[in-house]
Amino acid sequence: MMRFIRRQESYYDFMELAVRQLLVLYPGKIIDFNQGRIVKLLAAKRGVCCQFLEFDQVLPDVYKQVYVERANQICAGRIQVLNNEIEVSDGIDWDKDYLSGFVWPKGKYFRKYVQVDLTNDADVKIPREISRFHFALALGLAYRYTDAENYYLHFRRLILSWIKENPFMHSINWGCTQDVAIRAVNWVWAASLFQERIKKDISFYHALSKSLYEHGVYVYLHPEKGRFNNHNHYLGDLVGQIYLGLVFKHDKFGREWLSWGIKELFREMRYQVLPTGPSYERSTNYHRLVTEMFLSAIIQIEKAGFEIPLDIRHRLDKMLEFIMYYTKPDGKAPVIGDQDDARIHPFSFEHNLEHRSLLCTAAVLFNRADFKAASLGFNLDAMMLLGESAKQKYDKIPDIALELHSRSFPDAGFYIIRQKNDYMFINNSGKSKNAELGSGTHTHSDLLSFELYMDDKSFIVDPGSYIYSADPDARMLFRSTPMHNTVVVDGQNQNELKRDVLWNFERNAIPKTALWIEDEDKTVFEGEHSGYQRLKEPVTHKRRIEYDKKKRDWLIVDSLEGTGKHQIDVYFHFDADIPIVYEAGILRTTCEQGANIELSFSSSVKLEGTIMDGWVSKAYSKREKAKVFKLSCETNCPLQIQTKIQRSL
Numbered sequence: 004m005m006r007f008i009r010r011q012e013s014y015y016d017f018m019e020l021a022v023r024q025l026l027v028l029y030p031g032k033i034i035d036f037n038q039g040r041i042v043k044l045l046a047a048k049r050g051v052c053c054q055f056l057e058f059d060q061v062l063p064d065v066y067k068q069v070y071v072e073r074a075n076q077i078c079a080g081r082i083q084v085l086n087n088e089i090e091v092s093d094g095i096d097w098d099k100d101y102l103s104g105f106v107w108p109k110g111k112y113f114r115k116y117v118q119v120d121l122t123n124d125a126d127v128k129i130p131r132e133i134s135r136f137h138f139a140l141a142l143g144l145a146y147r148y149t150d151a152e153n154y155y156l157h158f159r160r161l162i163l164s165w166i167k168e169n170p171f172m173h174s175i176n177w178g179c180t181q182d183v184a185i186r187a188v189n190w191v192w193a194a195s196l197f198q199e200r201i202k203k204d205i206s207f208y209h210a211l212s213k214s215l216y217e218h219g220v221y222v223y224l225h226p227e228k229g230r231f232n233n234h235n236h237y238l239g240d241l242v243g244q245i246y247l248g249l250v251f252k253h254d255k256f257g258r259e260w261l262s263w264g265i266k267e268l269f270r271e272m273r274y275q276v277l278p279t280g281p282s283y284e285r286s287t288n289y290h291r292l293v294t295e296m297f298l299s300a301i302i303q304i305e306k307a308g309f310e311i312p313l314d315i316r317h318r319l320d321k322m323l324e325f326i327m328y329y330t331k332p333d334g335k336a337p338v339i340g341d342q343d344d345a346r347i348h349p350f351s352f353e354h355n356l357e358h359r360s361l362l363c364t365a366a367v368l369f370n371r372a373d374f375k376a377a378s379l380g381f382n383l384d385a386m387m388l389l390g391e392s393a394k395q396k397y398d399k400i401p402d403i404a405l406e407l408h409s410r411s412f413p414d415a416g417f418y419i420i421r422q423k424n425d426y427m428f429i430n431n432s433g434k435s436k437n438a439e440l441g442s443g444t445h446t447h448s449d450l451l452s453f454e455l456y457m458d459d460k461s462f463i464v465d466p467g468s469y470i471y472s473a474d475p476d477a478r479m480l481f482r483s484t485p486m487h488n489t490v491v492v493d494g495q496n497q498n499e500l501k502r503d504v505l506w507n508f509e510r511n512a513i514p515k516t517a518l519w520i521e522d523e524d525k526t527v528f529e530g531e532h533s534g535y536q537r538l539k540e541p542v543t544h545k546r547r548i549e550y551d552k553k554k555r556d557w558l559i560v561d562s563l564e565g566t567g568k569h570q571i572d573v574y575f576h577f578d579a580d581i582p583i584v585y586e587a588g589i590l591r592t593t594c595e596q597g598a599n600i601e602l603s604f605s606s607s608v609k610l611e612g613t614i615m616d617g618w619v620s621k622a623y624s625k626r627e628k629a630k631v632f633k634l635s636c637e638t639n640c641p642l643q644i645q646t647k648i649q650r651s652l
Contacts, residue, residue: 053212053250056195056303060391066383067148073138073352074145078157082138084129085344086355086622095161097168098175100129102624103473110170113177119472121503126473126624127175128343134165134176136189137349143196144350144383155200158193159207166210171217180225181236184243185347187218188299191246192348192387216254219247223260232436233271234284234444235293235345241268242300242347249307265309268300272318280321281415283436286340286445287329291358294322296347298364302388323365326358327377328410328419329428331461334359334379337428337454338467339417341445341482341506344623350384355622360384367396376405409526409550411519418519420526420550426456427557429548430465431530433514434498445506448498450514450532451546452487455557457650458598463488464578466629467620475502481620482508484534490561491572492542497534511537517545526550540567542640556649565640573634573644575602579619579627585612590632591651599651606645608638 076082080092089101098107105125107116118127139158146154169176177183194201194211201208222243227236241264248261275283275293282290297319305311330336335356344355353360359378364385366374375397385393409420416432430452435444447468455463465488469481480486484496499509512534520527531545542565549558563571575590577583582593590602590612604610617631634644 052209053194053215054253055198055201055250056191058195058198060386062144062147062383062386063394066144069352070141070144071148073141074154077138077142078153082133084132086625089133094164095133097134097165098130100125100127100473101133102126102129107175109168110173113172113174116175116178118175118178119505121472121475124473126471127178128471128623130175131179131182134169135182135185136161136165136193137346139189139193140196140348140350143193146200147196155197158197159204162190162211162214163207166214171214172221177221179236180222180227181239181243183218183225184222184239184241187215187222187243188246189348190215190218191250215247216251219244219251219257219260222247223256223263232283233274235275235282235289235296238268238271238275238293238296239347241271242296245300245303249303252307261307264300265304268297268304269312269315272297272315276318276322277412277414277436278321279412279414280318280323280325281412281417282322283415284340284444284446285415285417285432286342287336287338287358288342288344288355289340289445290322290325291336291361292345292347294319294326294361297322298361298368299347299388302364302368320365320369320371323361323369323374325412327362327374328407328412329417330359330377331426331428331454331456332421332424333456333459333461335461338465338621339428339430339432339454340447340449340468342468342620342623343471350387351382353379363397364388364393366400367393370396370400372401372403373405375400376403377407409521411521413516413519416514416516418516418528420528420548422550422552422555424456424458425550425555426454427548427550428454429528429530431514431516431532434508434510434512447482447487448484448496448500448508448512448534449482449487449489450497450512450534451530451544452489453548454488455648457600460581460594460597461578462581462592462600463575464619466576466618467626468623469618469620469626470624471505473624475505478502478505481618485572485574486576486617488575489573490544490546490563491574492535492544492563493538493570494572495535495538497532499537518547524552526552535565538569540569540640541565542569554649556647559646559648561644561646563640563642563644568637568639570637571635571642571644573646575632575634576617576619577630577632579629581630583614583630583632585614585632588612600648601651602632603647604634604644605647606636606643608636608642610644611635 082089098109103124142154142158222240226240244260244264248257248264251257277283282293336358351360360382362374362378363382367385367389381394381397407421411418418429420427431450434446454465466486470477479502484491497512512532514532516530518529528548531543535542542563545562547560584591584593592599613633615631617629618626619629620626
């Protein structure tokens with residue numbers, strides 16, 4: 004019998020070694036044999052059991068009510084999924100898009116599904132998001148507060164339902180490795196909160212352990228690693244691999260997951276994070292996700308006794324610093340690039356544009372008073388990640404009055420002009436990590452666009468992303484140039500977009516920043532792009548933005564350099580609930596409460612102004628009606644248009 008077991012272990016070792024070598028020889032390739040039968044054998048290895056994260060801290064009562072209320076809603080069959088409340092009192096259909104009603108067939112091998120089908124209105128993000136199990140955290144936290152058995156029983160029921168309806172590698176919910184990894188991370192955290200109860204429930208403990216081990220095998224063998232550059236998906240894979248490596252660190256393969264995950268995580272931080280701090284994908288929403296993933300994994304790695312290189316700690320610090328600077332005076336993040344509200348483990352329930360919760364953890368981790376001042380105060384996220392002593396460390400950090408000033412992030416193409424409650428985020432970011440690379444990121448066709456906040460509100464905003472595969476026409480619209488606060492020439496996008504290519508576009512517009520000045524009296528930005536050089540009669544759009552610190556007003560100068568006659572349109576997208584009027588060449592906001600602004604225009608040619616209906620999306624799958632102003636002319640180039648923005652008297 005022992006000889007048979009040793010032979011079996013040798014077989015597993017051989018297969019693991021073979022798969023590992025294939026991954027080294029063919030990086031980025033997804034490895035599977037016989038539709039997963041070989042890896043099923045690996046995942047079914049006997050004697051596998053979990054060692055959950057240590058969690059013995061006492062939770063502060065201040066958070067009790069919110070988690071108990073959310074857990075009660077979940078037990079009653081109401082879950083929050085991507086800004087929608089979904090009714091699942093009859094049980095969750097794990098293969099269903101609850102927004103469109105589309106249901107994927109059950110039990111198919113994951114490679115046989117069409118993950119994104121543009122011929123229907125189904126959104127694969129919905130079942131994937133549900134299967135990430137973010138709601139399990141609320142159940143676990145409510146249980147820790149109350150010891151109420153119903154929270155554990157509901158968690159148990161949901162886990163066993165998912166395992167039954169999603170056999171290993173056989174459902175739509177095995178189609179994206181990042182989602183598999185995020186699900187595993189949330190299972191680990193929730194199970195850690197329930198661990199004393201789970202270990203008394205032997206059958207469930209083994210079922211959960213086996214499924215988590217299958218998750219580890221899957222993530223390890225199906226990394227979303229690109230040939231040239233990687234992105235947040237591969238990072239999510241690595242974070243899941245690290246968590247599962249810690250859970251199964253007594254197991255040979257678990258230790259391999261952990262060591263390889265740490266090595267690759269450090270490599271990805273050195274690749275994905277630009278020197279000034281932004282994620283190279285150049286989306287504020289995805290920057291929050293990537294920062295959260297790096298932060299979570301690095302804290303766990305350090306807790307496990309591994310050394311964190313100084314350059315890794317420095318880059319993480321810079322990532323959090325970028326969040327501090329891009330946060331608007333009202334505490335919300337600007338919506339730059341794609342936005343799908345993704346999280347790794349959302350312990351708190353803050354608004355999707357509220358990114359400051361990370362700064363509380365950062366204040367403790369880096370002992371920075373400015374992070375503390377910019378945060379919302381101490382939160383449960385910091386305690387969950389750093390332990391019970393985090394609150395004492397947070398309280399010892401000095402309280403300071405924080406006043407942020409203008410800041411450039413030139414390697415990302417982001418420029419932030421700010422003074423007190425005046426704020427402008429200028430986007431001249433480009434398509435890829437470096438100008439010479441053609442592969443895409445989560446950017447839009449939006450060079451030289453901006454967001455503007457003055458006094459007490461956002462006036463001019465980026466309209467966001469709204470939706471992905473469920474509506475390719477809307478996807479095409481929201482990432483187009485006319486949906487941003489910039490200049491459109493001859494009705495063309497800066498980059499050529501295609502309806503059936505949802506996350507990439509032609510590399511036509513190359514950005515260039517010519518000037519960034521910050522002195523006592525003013526802040527000046529000058530930039531340009533080559534997006535309209537492909538026209539029959541090429542045009543270069545140059546934009547100068549000057550902020551007068553004493554008068555606290557803005558001057559935008561758009562120069563269209565080239566020859567020939569062209570249609571020129573300048574767009575200004577106003578936030579929802581910002582009414583506007585256009586009279587005698589002056590555009591005014593007419594808010595009944597708080598501040599108002601006015602825009603005046605001048606040029607050597609006659610300009611026509613039009614107020615139109617538009618959209619603003621601040622959350623995935625949600626959009627609001629808003630007003631858009633278009634300033635137009637048809638004339639010969641070269642041409643210059645000036646826009647002055649000041650407070651209304």
